[in-house]
Amino acid sequence: MSLSSKLTKVVSVAAAATLLLAGCTSTAGGSSNAAPLKKEDLVFVCSVINTTNPYFAANIEGCQTLGEKLGIPVEIVDAQGSSQTEISKIQAILAKGKKAVVFVNTVASSDAPVIVDAVKAAGGYVTIWWNKPDELNPADIGNNFVAFQKHSGVDSGKCTASMLSQAIGEEGGIIALPGVEDSTTSQTRVAGLKEELATNFPNVKVLDIRPSNWDPQLAYKNSKDLIAKYGDQIKGVWTADDGMQIGAMQAFEEAGLLDKVKFVSDGLYPPTVEAMKAHKGNDAIVGETFHRGYMASAIGLYTAYLAATGEIDPSTLPAEKRDSMFKISCVTPDNIDEFLKWDSDVSGWVDTLIANGPWDTEPVPLVAGGPEVIKPEYK
16 A cells, blocks of 8 residues: 555545534434425535546536526535545534435545545435445435445446547557546456456556546656656556646657557546547547546436435435446547537536436436446456
8 A cells, every 4th residue: 555545544534523513413414314405404515626627627517507506505525636625525514413415426435434424423314426435335324325436346347448448559558647546437447447358358567557546747757757668668658537638748749659559438528528539649549437526426426316305215226226326438539529418508407407307317427336346357
């Protein structure tokens, strides 16, 4: 475990102790027969890792759009990449008195128990997206931890690994830039990469793996280091999200190698769309996955809202609706236009979400239950 991961866990444990002491006598909202909350007493809370990554900016857009539709105020938490900041800002909102309906894109998996306990103690309702410890099961906590939701990281890693391998001729060296080490999202995407290569592309070799914390600048620095180390041995670059891909592509462009290397990633962010449409770097980007930050946050908040207002009783939901995986799609330069239509009408998509519910809205319906399992050989 890295020093940063250890420090994150220490911060989370310390914060947990503080929050639990503050709320240890409360059982508000913890039982399945708790009275529904009134709409006028609610506040939506949208917690994101940072506000510079396009995915997290889209998270905010989804929260704000849903809040406008339902007439509920929205508070944004910018964690600034810090577990301590994330937790303390959520705690401050919980202390204001309104009942919080919370969507959290956690900085680290170890933050989830701390946040869930704090929200439960305050009588709010929370949905966590992307990262939590596998042993933290919503059904074990009670109705206040309404659901854990994500898209399959293993499927994402397999999808992009396959497209990258085919683009480089099914042989040669690639580098990989995962996200935060203490992130099940990053871990599962890397596992999908490893499994796909081992199963279908044995002549594609990972030269190096450099965690880059979802940070374009760190990905840029790590890519420069790896270019200096491996040079033209690098035929492809796999990144766990487009923010890091943007930084990596800048490094390769400055080195005069952008048109000689292929890239894949996860998220299909606006700068990535622009690069693919412009055929940047001799069509450098050969594969992506499609899901959207505004879809994730709106689905998460709406699920928690339904629980808070008594429209659903989480204790009666099937397991896959409390630990959930939503559809993810593979995108190439040839089929990209099929997916971009959703981005032209976010408000209309949220209307459809409200009409259809959080589990049955295209293009990201519920497809499976969790937890997502990484095969031991690919950890």
